[in-house]
Amino acid sequence: MSGSVFDATMFLAILPELWIFVLASLVLILDLALPKEQHRVLGWVTAVGLLLGIVVNLIVAIPPEQTQFVWGDLLRFDRLGFVFSLLFMFGAAMTALISSNLERIGQRGDFYVLMLVSTLGMCLMASAADVIMLYLAIETTSIPLYVLAGFYKDDDKSTEAGFKYLLFGAMTSAIMLFGFSYLFGLAGTTNLYELVNQVARNQLSPFLLYGVLAFILVGFAFKISAFPFHFWAPDVYSGAPTPIAGFLSTASKAAGFAVLVRVLWVGFPEIQPYWVYIMTGVSIATMTVGNLLALAQKDIKRLLAYSSIAHAGYALIGFVAVSELGATSVIFYLGVYLLTNLAAFGTVSVFEKTSGSSEIASFAGLSRRSPWLAMMMLVALLSLAGMPPFGGFVTKFAVFAAAVQRGLIGLAVIGVLNSIVGLYYYLTVLKVIYLYRSEEEHIAVPIPQASLLALAFLSIGIIVVGIIAAPWFDIGTLGARALW
Numbered sequence: 339m340s341g342s343v344f345d346a347t348m349f350l351a352i353l354p355e356l357w358i359f360v361l362a363s364l365v366l367i368l369d370l371a372l373p374k375e376q377h378r379v380l381g382w383v384t385a386v387g388l389l390l391g392i393v394v395n396l397i398v399a400i401p402p403e404q405t406q407f408v409w410g411d412l413l414r415f416d417r418l419g420f421v422f423s424l425l426f427m428f429g430a431a432m433t434a435l436i437s438s439n440l441e442r443i444g445q446r447g448d449f450y451v452l453m454l455v456s457t458l459g460m461c462l463m464a465s466a467a468d469v470i471m472l473y474l475a476i477e478t479t480s481i482p483l484y485v486l487a488g489f490y491k492d493d494d495k496s497t498e499a500g501f502k503y504l505l506f507g508a509m510t511s512a513i514m515l516f517g518f519s520y521l522f523g524l525a526g527t528t529n530l531y532e533l534v535n536q537v538a539r540n541q542l543s544p545f546l547l548y549g550v551l552a553f554i555l556v557g558f559a560f561k562i563s564a565f566p567f568h569f570w571a572p573d574v575y576s577g578a579p580t581p582i583a584g585f586l587s588t589a590s591k592a593a594g595f596a597v598l599v600r601v602l603w604v605g606f607p608e609i610q611p612y613w614v615y616i617m618t619g620v621s622i623a624t625m626t627v628g629n630l631l632a633l634a635q636k637d638i639k640r641l642l643a644y645s646s647i648a649h650a651g652y653a654l655i656g657f658v659a660v661s662e663l664g665a666t667s668v669i670f671y672l673g674v675y676l677l678t679n680l681a682a683f684g685t686v687s688v689f690e691k692t693s694g695s696s697e698i699a700s701f702a703g704l705s706r707r708s709p710w711l712a713m714m715m716l717v718a719l720l721s722l723a724g725m726p727p728f729g730g731f732v733t734k735f736a737v738f739a740a741a742v743q744r745g746l747i748g749l750a751v752i753g754v755l756n757s758i759v760g761l762y763y764y765l766t767v768l769k770v771i772y773l774y775r776s777e778e779e780h781i782a783v784p785i786p787q788a789s790l791l792a793l794a795f796l797s798i799g800i801i802v803v804g805i806i807a808a809p810w811f812d813i814g815t816l817g818a819r820a821l822w
Contacts, residue, residue, distance in 0.1 A: 351408045351415035353399040354423040354461045357391040362454035369447020377445035381438025381788060384450045388431035388457075392424050405820055411529055412471040416820035419465030421669060421813060422596045426460040429589035429676050432792045436684040437581040439786035440691065442490060449489060452482040453585065460593040464600075469518045469528045472597060476514075476557070479593060480507050483586060487578040499577025506560065506570045514557025520550045533605045547609050554601070555616070561594030564654065565623040568647045572631075575643035580690055583639060584683025587646040588676040595653060595672055599665060603821055610660065617658045622752055625651025629759040638686055639696045641763060642679070645722060648760060649675055655753050656737035659744045665818030667736035670811050674721070674729035674803050681796040682718040684789060685711055692783045698767055703776035708783035710790075712771050717797045719764040721804070724757050729803035736811070 349356070364387070365380055372379070405416035413419075430453055438444045459478030466472035484507060488500015522528050524546060525536040560567040575583040602613055628648030635641040653675070656667035686696060688711060693700050705712040721730035734757060741750040785793070803810050 347406060347415060348408045350399045351413055354391065354395055354427065355458050358454050358458045361387040362451050365447055365450050377447065378438055380447050380450055381434045381444055384434035384454065385431040388427045392427050395424065407467060412468045413465045414467040418817040418820040421817040422464035422592060423461040425592055425673055425676060426457050426589045429585060429680060430454065430457040432680050432796060433581045433585045435788045435792035436687055438788045443579055452486050456482040460589060463593045464596040467530050469521060469530065473515055473518060479590065483590060486582045487574050489579055495577035499574045502570055503574045510557045510560035510567060513553050517550050517553025524550065530601060530605045534607060544609050547606065548612060551606060551613060558594060558598045559620065562591050562598065562650045563647050564620050564650050565627050568624065571647055572640045572643040576637060576639040580639065580683055580687035584680045588679045591650060592672040592676060595668060599657060599668060599821065603660065614658050614660060617654055618749060621651045621654035621658060621749065624654065625753065625756045629756050632763050636698055637696050638698050638767065642682055645760065646679065648756065652734060652737055652753055655749055656740045659740040659746065661740060661744055662818050663743055664740040665821055666811065666814040667740045669814035669817045670736055671733040673810065674733045677796050677799045678718050678721040678730055681714060681793055681800065682722065684793050684796065685715045685718060688785055688789050689783055698770055701771050702774035703779040704771045706779045707781060708785065711783055711785055714793045714797045715771060716768060717800055719768055721800045723761040723764040727804045729800045732804055732807040
């Protein structure tokens with residue numbers, strides 16, 4: 339390892355984090371300096387700054403094929419972390435654009451600063467090579483999200499969402515940290531890539547590792563809203579500001595998967611059959627429970643919350659394949675899912691601003707009130723359902739193919755059956771949008787400029803990835819190969 343060598347690589351390795359930190363400082367200064375009537379520009383500054391950061395990182399900071407350990411071996415400069423960092427920055431940029439038109443958050447500089455700090459934590463999560471850095475990164479990600487979920491202080495549902503998220507998050511975080519402490523006690527190291535050697539050298543009992551892993555998985559399962567630690571998601575998503583619900587369901591979930599893949603695949607190969615068996619069961623339960631409970635929902639945000647739980651189960655299919663194709667399919671899945679769910683929640687956010695409701699019944703006649711908004715919701719929901727030619731189809735095909743390649747045919751079949759269940763409730767929402775009539779059909783639903791730009795970009799991205807999948811799949815492959 340070369341973490342003690344001080345050179346330009348050390349700065350390139352944390353360039354996304356440095357960029358986000360500088361941008362957050364700029365937003366904070368502008369929040370103090372600008373008059374209140376000009377604060378709406380903060381959303382544009384955040385979004386443009388993040389997109390510019392993606393471009394700069396693509397030009398100067400692409401990691402070499404030979405990965406390096408930096409900053410005292412706390413971080414790993416590799417393409418897996420780099421791909422996820424760009425994913426998080428893009429998700430935050432789209433969220434900032436969608437949020438900029440909402441009265442209670444669009445003009446609040448602290449809102450954007452908290453989101454940027456959380457994004458910084460996600461980037462560190464994806465690159466962490468040490469459990470101490472990993473835990474600090476998880477907390478850096480989570481604490482701002484607790485505040486953002488309860489950002490509407492005058493709304494009981496929002497404050498309840500923030501408190502529930504904090505309560506359950508703190509509890510699972512403590513259990514996970516307890517597992518990390520045992521891991522250090524057993525192996526004598528906190529570095530994930532040294533852990534394997536120490537475990538083999540000390541000839542530790544597999545049963546001890548089983549117990550340690552059980553504690554650690556509690557925190558990871560909560561982060562990705564996997565069964566049985568999924569129960570917080572519907573209440574938090576429905577109470578949080580709608581753009582933050584979208585950010586939670588995409589970028590935060592992707593960060594959890596980045597950590598899950600790196601920790602289990604790299605740190606626990608000795609007991610791989612054990613955790614593969616456990617996570618296969620978790621995958622089946624997660625997608626089944628998510629889809630079945632979504633069937634009964636009357637609120638679109640709660641439906642999307644249960645849908646998000648189900649999609650965590652689909653992504654776990656690629657995870658338990660434990661292969662290059664499996665890792666590639668997970669990265670690819672999370673990238674397209676970010677586009678799709680941000681588009682869905684963004685559309686809900688725009689409609690909710692006009693109607694004041696997120697009930698599915700209130701979407702009746704949307705195709706007449708705003709054809710473009712209805713079309714964007716159509717693209718998002720059909721992609722979530724896994725219908726061609728949208729991005730969701732190729733991502734589901736990829737995770738199912740990874741499972742079949744490893745002989746997990748039964749798991750793939752269960753995934754396909756769950757996708758059929760999901761298709762039903764997505765089509766139910768589209769039926770309300772396109773076929774039902776409303777007394778308010780004469781009231782148009784305006785789409786603010788920033789939201790229109792974000793939603794158009796996301797919708798086009800969903801279609802482009804669905805039609806031209808190979809380049810994006812190859813990016814996922816580059817990240818997957820950096821795991822080992």
